[in-house]
């Protein structure tokens with residue numbers, strides 16, 4: 001099975017977490033996710049997140065050096081290895097370019113959204129720890 005290495009950003013500001021809804025024409029359409037994407041050859045996870053957040057949300061972020069959570073989920077299109085990192089915005093405010101919607105939620109509200117299956121462990125950990 002195809003393995004896909006993906007990084008997701010848990011962007012935190014004012015004690016709220018940035019949640020992004022995938023577009024209608026994408027895989028996992030309309031599900032909620034942490035912004036990010038596939039790690040390209042030669043990139044560190046932090047570099048990949050920095051690049052993706054610039055592209056998708058037009059923000060510059062500081063990415064934590066330690067990962068928050070790591071999970072693998074087997075979808076019909078491949079095995080996604082998702083690693084999430086806490087991020088802080090250094091520059092800009094998030095703009096919708098690829099996502100359909102975004103929401104800033106308190107950790108206790110995260111379960112009000114329908115998340116991509118690979119994200120559930122990180123969502124649960126945030127609800128427990130934040």
Ligand SMILES: Nc1nc2c([nH]c(=O)n2[C@H]2C[C@H](O)[C@@H](COP(=O)(O)OP(=O)(O)OP(=O)(O)O)O2)c(=O)[nH]1
Nearest residue numbers: 006008026027033034035036037038080116118119
């Ligand atoms: N960015 C992101 N992707 C996630 C999360 N959870 C999750 O299962 N994924 C999946 C969706 C995609 O299959 C893959 C991320 O790739 P991507 O964001 O570059 O996906 P994409 O839709 O632009 O590209 P593609 O899959 O259509 O080729 O990982 C998440 O929290 N953030």
